[in-house]
Amino acid sequence: MKRSGKWFNVLAVSSALILTVTACSGNNTKGTANVETTNSSAQEGRQAVVLGQSDFKYTFYGNYDWYTAPGEWGKDATSKWILDNKKVTMEVITSDGAAAQKLNTMIASDTLPDVIWTDKFGTDYERLRAAGQLVPLDDYLDKYPNLKRLVGESTLNMLRASDGKLYQIPNWYSNKPLGNAGWMINNKIYKALGSPKLETYDDLYSYLKLVKEKYPDVTPLDLNKGAEGNIFMYSGFAEGRLPTYVEQKAYIEGDTFKSIYKDPVYAETVKYINKLVQEKLISQDLLTQKEDQIKEKLNTGKIAVLVAYDVTEPSNTNELEWKKNDPEADYEVIWPVHKAGLDKNKIINNPYSTLGWNVSLITKSAKDPEAIFAFYDWMASEEGQNVLCFGPPGWLWDEVDAEGSPIANENWTTVSDDEKTAAKLFDWNYVGNSSFVDSSKGKIEMTLPEDKRNQTAVAQMNVTWKTTQDTTEFGGITPPSDSNEGLIAQRVNDIYTETFGKIMFAKSEAEIDKLIESGYEQSMKVGHQELMDYLQTKWKENKEKLGK
Amino acid sequence: MRTATNKSTIYKRERGKLYELSRQWELQVMVLPAVILIFIFSYLPMYGVLMAFQDYNIFEGMANSPWVGLKHFEMFFQSxxxxxxxxxxxxxxxxxxxxxxxxxxxxxxxxxxxxxxxxxxxxxxxxxxxxxxxxxxxxxxxxxxxxxxxxxxxxxxxxxxxxxxxxxxxxxxxxxxxxxxxxxxxxxxxxxxxxxxxxxxxxxxxxxxxxxxxxxxxxxxxxxxxxxxxxxxxxxxxxxxxxxxxxxxxxxxxxxxxxxxxxxxxxxxxxxxxxxxxxxxxxxxxxxxxxxxxxxxxxxxxxxxxxxxxxxxxxx
The missing domain is CATH 1.10.3720.10 (MetI-like)
Structure with missing residues (x-):
């Protein structure tokens, strides 16, 4: 008995080991197998690829920690229509919460996906390009009708790499203002408190005090996670001030980049926010609270005023739990609060870039990059955008107008939000055309009765798209993270976050001045000037390219 | 083991080693997987430390990355x-x-x-x-x-x-x-x-x-x-x-x-x-x-x- 027990142990341990070893070697063979699938892109004189003739599959990697696949391809109405009609399958590879590590692993083991969805001009784009891992798209541009026409020559030129070739397919590119950042109020509390004037920072201060007095369990002002809202408060302290200045830790005076610590507007902003924190008008956990905590507060109506990157989505109260139990529950996006005496139309909360948000890159691992490009070209077309954003034809819309925008049918209002969510509208769109989709959405909303309108679209049209400025010239000016300037940028950012945090909890204005001064000196010591020179050079280059 | 001091005991142990090993071979087999595991996952990856002396380029691999000596150590000490x-x-x-x-x-x-x-x-x-x-x-x-x-x-x-x-x-x-x-x-x-x-x-x-x-x-x-x-x-x-x-x-x-x-x-x-x-x-x-x-x-x-x-x- 005892002996057989021993034997069992030996067997168990060795089989476990064998499993590990084989699992290991399994990975290895996969790695080498993929090496052979080098590109065959340069097929001169090839006929343009026509989608829908044969099955075609490609892999897609979303290079973000937060990215998860919208669902399984072909299981929802949108992707099923594409699968049925275009015979294309997109296989999503997710990062499992560690995008940088996953991409490094894929590079090191030669198992790059066919398409990488990542930040435009990001570090990863730059190093993949420099290593010759990306497929240049210039040859395809003329061969397929849509991308070149819709994105436009000047935007494509801005997206070109230093070698003059184009590798990036933009997502949510635009030729008109856009953005979702700004201010939002809890309308129920606001009305209950008598709808006081809420335009200047003085109005805001008295309103927040009133909220704290009457609703002790409500957070008067929330700046969202990481206190991100502070940059929009900054832009309300002067006309034409971009939130971007705080993000890049440098403001522009004339044509020169100067340290944000030397910006009087910045000092005024942080002193004001500090006052609100000290008087408990902003949550004391403003730097440490997680996204879920904020969502929870929003879902239960426990935030009176919110400043955030995206206020248009939470303002759509129809989807909130709160609304289900309380018919009065309502959020509303308001015009940015600003310093008294400023022209409210010159307050900028939404710097936007015609280049859009991010990009897709086709790698040399792709067996048939041209087919992938053809598919992207179709997705970018009016038809593609309509299917991806408003569902397959015959469901919510049947026909399109002269500009290609869908005309909503009766299903548009009767189909529930849950059903629309299940159809993954918007979720599969990785080559979004902001101008087209937004104007289509706007046209449809305007034909609907007021109570059926989507509040997100209304808020965008009335407020956030009016507090914008074209800042395309800032596109891709940040240095790659593994360069010397990238290292400086990281240090400057770290010093900044720490300084900002300390300012929030400072006890006096003198202490704030001292912290700002020390932040300035520390950043200069690690090379902030060098970084600002770099940014300035790149910025000027961009301006020249744009002819500004 | 440290008690083994005089020559005769050492001799005895040397001769007995193989014999003892064969007597407890089941036990040794049980140790073996652990030894292999440690070798594969702790010793083999150690060649990776060479990266510290290179400007490692992930696309080129270790064989083709340039050697830079103690550059990165200096960078850390001076950071x-x-x-x-x-x-x-x-x-x-x-x-x-x-x-x-x-x-x-x-x-x-x-x-x-x-x-x-x-x-x-x-x-x-x-x-x-x-x-x-x-x-x-x-x-x-x-x-x-x-x-x-x-x-x-x-x-x-x-x-x-x-x-x-x-x-x-x-x-x-x-x-x-x-x-x-x-x-x-x-x-x-x-x-x-x-x-x-x-x-x-x-x-x-x-x-x-x-x-x-x-x-x-x-x-x-x-x-x-x-x-x-x-x-x-x-x-x-x-x-x-x-x-x-x-x-x-x-x-x-x-x-x-x-x-x-x-x-x-x-x-x-x-x-x-x-x-x-x-x-x-x-x-x-x-x-x-x-x-x-x-x-x-x-x-x-x-x-x-x-x-x-x-x-x-x-x-x-």
Missing amino acids: PEFSNVMRNTIVISLLKLCIGFPAPIILALFLNEVNRMWFKRLTQTVSYLPHFMSWVIISGFAASILAVDNGSLNLLLEKTGLIDEPINFLSTSKYFWVILASANVWKEIGFSSIVYLAAIASIDPQIYEAAAVDGASRFKRMFIITIPSIMPIVMVFFVLAIGNLLSAGFEDILLLGSSPVVQDVAQVIDTYVYKYGIQSSRLSYATAVGLFKSAISVVLLFGANKMARKYGGGLW
Whole structure:
């Protein structure tokens, strides 16, 4: 008995080991197998690829920690229509919460996906390009009708790499203002408190005090996670001030980049926010609270005023739990609060870039990059955008107008939000055309009765798209993270976050001045000037390219 | 083995080695997987440390990346974070060593004196449960206990009149080390005490009886019997702890020290490697800093072992 027990142990341990070893070697063979699938892109004189003739599959990697696949391809109405009609399958590879590590692993083991969805001009784009891992798209541009026409020559030129070739397919590119950042109020509390004037920072201060007095369990002002809202408060302290200045830790005076610590507007902003924190008008956990905590507060109506990157989505109260139990529950996006005496139309909360948000890159691992490009070209077309954003034809819309925008049918209002969510509208769109989709959405909303309108679209049209400025010239000016300037940028950012945090909890204005001064000196010591020179050079280059 | 001194015994052992090995071959087979595992996962990847002396290019691989000597080490030593990171690493490790190391021994000694079996079992179970929770959960506990709005600790202190207004524990630098050390003790004290309890259990009860007959009090018995008897085990664990001195921790610091305000006291070598190396794709730099840490750890381990051997303990 005892002996057989021993034997069992030996067997168990060795089989476990064998499993590990084989699992290991399994990975290895996969790695080498993929090496052979080098590109065959340069097929001169090839006929343009026509989608829908044969099955075609490609892999897609979303290079973000937060990215998860919208669902399984072909299981929802949108992707099923594409699968049925275009015979294309997109296989999503997710990062499992560690995008940088996953991409490094894929590079090191030669198992790059066919398409990488990542930040435009990001570090990863730059190093993949420099290593010759990306497929240049210039040859395809003329061969397929849509991308070149819709994105436009000047935007494509801005997206070109230093070698003059184009590798990036933009997502949510635009030729008109856009953005979702700004201010939002809890309308129920606001009305209950008598709808006081809420335009200047003085109005805001008295309103927040009133909220704290009457609703002790409500957070008067929330700046969202990481206190991100502070940059929009900054832009309300002067006309034409971009939130971007705080993000890049440098403001522009004339044509020169100067340290944000030397910006009087910045000092005024942080002193004001500090006052609100000290008087408990902003949550004391403003730097440490997680996204879920904020969502929870929003879902239960426990935030009176919110400043955030995206206020248009939470303002759509129809989807909130709160609304289900309380018919009065309502959020509303308001015009940015600003310093008294400023022209409210010159307050900028939404710097936007015609280049859009991010990009897709086709790698040399792709067996048939041209087919992938053809598919992207179709997705970018009016038809593609309509299917991806408003569902397959015959469901919510049947026909399109002269500009290609869908005309909503009766299903548009009767189909529930849950059903629309299940159809993954918007979720599969990785080559979004902001101008087209937004104007289509706007046209449809305007034909609907007021109570059926989507509040997100209304808020965008009335407020956030009016507090914008074209800042395309800032596109891709940040240095790659593994360069010397990238290292400086990281240090400057770290010093900044720490300084900002300390300012929030400072006890006096003198202490704030001292912290700002020390932040300035520390950043200069690690090379902030060098970084600002770099940014300035790149910025000027961009301006020249744009002819500004 | 160290007792084998004269020639005849050595000869006997040499001749007997193969024979003994063949007699216990089943046992050796059981060890083999572990040896192979360690070889594959601990020794083979070690060639990767060569990256520290290269400007590693992930696309070219190690064979084609240029050699740059000690460039990355110099970069680390000259970086503005170096002194801060080293100070935090050493302080946090020493704190963990001075508080986290003796705590489970003291718990084991006290538990050993508990007469009521049910109470002893209950305490043991309750105290070792946190070990099985991940730091994500523990830091969540800590964050809600220490929160400013409705945090239990602040409420308690306020209700008892010790403070007038809530303290922002997680965003105040001076509290960070204390919070970190306490959270670590709380998480690991029960589990680490198991091995000491086992050691205490193996002490011959007759020794205690004899001491009791001689009139030694319970405290006296603890000091003259229990502590000396478990000393060898304590020494072994102490040497191992010294070897880990520069491993100040990673998850706990990353999660508890998330507030930007505490970065000046929370940045340690491991979090630095993660942030400045891996997250920004500076792989060679990350390797160099990691290698530096390992080198110092090995020196510390040998030093501690040498010292321990003087007092009769030691790993080898």
